[in-house]
Amino acid sequence: MTQAEKPIIIIGSGLAAYTLIREYRKLNTDFPITLVTQESGDFYSKPMLSTAIAGQKSAEQLVTSSGAKMAEQFNLTLHTHATVKKIDPKHQMISVVLSDGQSIDIGYSQLVLALGADQIRVPIDGDASDAIQSVNDLHDYAIFRKQLDGKKKVVILGAGLIGCEFANDLALGGYQVEVIDLADQALSRLLPKPIAQALEQQLSSLGVLWHLGSSIQSISHDGDHLRVSLRNGQSINADLVLSALGLAPRVQLAKEAGIATNRGIIVNRQLETSIQNIYSLGDCAEVEGQVLPYVMPIMQAARTLAMVLAGQDASLVYPAMPVMIKTPALPLIVSPPPIGSSGSWSIKQIDGGMEGLFHNDQAELIGFALAGSATSQRATLTKLLPPILGAS
Structure with a gap:
């Protein structure tokens, strides 16, 4: 098998992995993709995990598409309940223990680490x-x-x-x-x-x-x-x-392969790691010091990486991306100021809610927190914020 015939291998089956596959298939319907996951490969919305108990939803009810259906829809080779034991960058291979205990090596043309994060x-x-x-x-x-x-x-x-x-x-x-x-x-x-x-x-x-x-x-x-x-x-x-103490990016597999890591797996604006042909995105990836385990950054990264894997020029940009916190007792939308920012909050009570605006020392709006009825101001205020990662 020539290098060009080797598949793109994606490790992980969360939102990052499947969004990347969906975006890539818009650009290339035929190139082989192999997905390896420790989970079932079923597609579900992870944010629903913390909001499904009141609705008495079972785990099965949260699945929107089975792994088998995802494999068929996107033309994938799918290995579920499988563990990647080693990445061999020199020979562009991964060593995998399959669900039946069999160990195999699979060669890749490009490798994507969508490993997610662990609860601290x-x-x-x-x-x-x-x-x-x-x-x-x-x-x-x-x-x-x-x-x-x-x-x-x-x-x-x-x-x-x-x-x-x-x-x-x-x-x-x-x-x-x-x-x-x-x-x-x-x-x-x-x-x-x-x-x-x-x-x-x-x-x-x-x-x-x-x-x-x-x-x-x-x-x-x-x-x-x-x-x-x-x-x-x-x-x-x-x-x-x-x-529920927070998330720690999964970096051990990358570390053992000699890939540079910090808090997360370090990638550039093309989502490429320190080793050629190995990429990372999602909760495990760190872009210019930013680890953003939220839906919108994952979507942005997936679209960019899909273009890169398809051979197109692309560079990751993060616009301002407010986060919706699913607390119906008090609906919240937040776009926190960058860590370490100098400035101050101004808080205003409005009918049915609260508005918090964070201005830096130059009186520029760089963050907000909206509660209750104030969440209706999301779109207007987001336009006033600087990008998280602007064009490079």
Whole structure:
């Protein structure tokens, strides 16, 4: 087999991988593509995982297209429940353990790492630390849904985006919810304090209890329940504990292949890594110091990489891309200022909502946070923001 006949290999089957395939097939319908994934290969919306409990949706109901249908629709060779053990850049090969335990080597013309990210786990003392749940994919969600049967009270570790979305969803689903976070407010990396307090109040009205400014010390079995001990001396009884402490890009496979990594897998504006013919996108990729695990950046990167893989000139640009936080108790849309920005927030109450604008020291708008009815201003304000990554 000549190099030109070797397939494009994509590792991963999340939104990044399938969006890339969809965009590439618009440009080239025939070139062979092989997709290797540890999951089932089924297509589903990952953002739905933190909003599906109140609607009593099963894992199966979240699948919009099976792996087999995706393979047929996009003309793919699909290896599911398979693990990539090694990347050999010199010979442009990957070593894969298939679902039946067989080991094979597959050559590639171009390799794409769409590995995703893992939920951050921190060491926690106690004889029940292994009982902490996390939901990072469809399989995790199925387990969590099963664990919820007959339970009443859930403690969530982390008051970030995923933690707040789960808190809202679980409370709407009739569960008692308590949230623990070391920060003194919810969504500390995204919201100014007054809007965070408004969110906390709205979720409190659904029964959510907050333990802010403290962290978990240990988790232990207490009969049929779990006892969560905090560093401030408080303790909480729970039926389940859900960890939502944020995401860590999966970089180990790339590191072992000699690919440059930082927080994520380092790529240039063509999404190419430090090794020729190996690319990366999605939650695992880092572009000019930016790791953006959100839908819109993934879409932008997928369109750019599809063109690159098809032999066209393309360079990644990130316009301003506000993030919608799925907390129906208080709808939120945020475009946070760049980390380390100097400036200040101005907060304005409006009928049915709140508007937060962040101006830098030159009085330029570089971020916003909109709550409730103020979310209607999204399009107008987004036009005023500078791009996250402008044209190079």
